[in-house]
Amino acid sequence: MFETRTYDDELVLPSHIRCRWKFLETSSAAAVLRSVCPEEWANILEVLEGFALEPTEWLKKGGNRGAIAKKIDKMFSDLGWQEMRVDLATRGILLTKSGKEIGSLPEMYQEGYLVDNFKGRVALDVEWNAKDGNLDRDLSAYRAWHEAGVISAAVLITQDRLELKALAENLWDGYLHTLPEESRDAKLPIDLNTSTTTNLEKTSLRVRRGVMGTCPLLVVAACAETWNGQPYSPVSTS
Template structure:
């Protein structure tokens, strides 16, 4: 596994975007995307520039994962990205020394799963507060698709859990201070206590084990700087 930091190059990624998100990268993914998939990279950087974490959506009971993920997915859909299932069929063909075909092996079919967003040669998933086992599925699929020549790189958008947990607690406390004491509730409306959800740390553990092989992967995580600066208002 080759962990790189081409996203720190201002030619590759605008510093204003770099400051608002945390990144983890293998095999120079950001530079690869910019060079090999410029249209898709333009879409990705536009979304990262425009998206801001809104407490009204983020701290809404029952809507945490769905609302945030749907908002980001909709931004990509508006730019022509589609939810796609990638299946891989592999066939072995036998040739004699004179290049004459002498037989074929049975086709091996590998059924894939729906990737949140797919365009050109880029696969992109939004994993926001889902079960962290989803990461095993996502990363293994990216590696298989890259080795089969289907994609040039993959992108995973998630969250930096601890900084966002601290921010949520601050915003919730500020909101509670606006209420009469008898109406106050110290408990957050969403559960941010568990670490067994999709987040930057969980992705990093897997990536640093080398599960990506040579597949370029860019993990992008929302953090405190991704917040839109607004207070929580129900």
């Protein structure tokens, strides 16, 4: 397993961005992105710097493509990233000792899946509240694409579930204390107790088993420091 920490380098990832997110990487992913894919890396830094976790968007139902994932995807889309399906086709060519082509083997075709954001040689998914099985699909695809020479690195944006769970409970408690006493038994609109959705812990378990091979992967997780500092206040529908 090639776990590294090149994101700790100020020249790679500025501290004012680094202090607002949690990171995990393999094979020097942040440094690879900065050096090999500078435009895409600049886009990633712009999104990480510009995004803040807003309680009204965050603490509401929405599933794996809820407001948070859609907002981050929109930020990348505005910078020229596209949702893209990546398939692989491999054809064996038969050559004589002198190098003359005399035939070929049947083409092997591997169907991929829709990556949330793709640009240049970088694949980037936002896995916020999806089933954690999505991580197996994502990570195995990144490795296959890297080994085939299709991508230089991959990025996965997710959340630190336990840290955000504690923050959400505090925000909700603060909101309840603004309500009349008879209304203070209201429940959070999202389930904070499930551990089977995509998050930093689930991703780390897979990455640390060595599933990425030599593929550079940068995992970015929203945490308490990603919060914009505002209290929870539901949007009025009147």
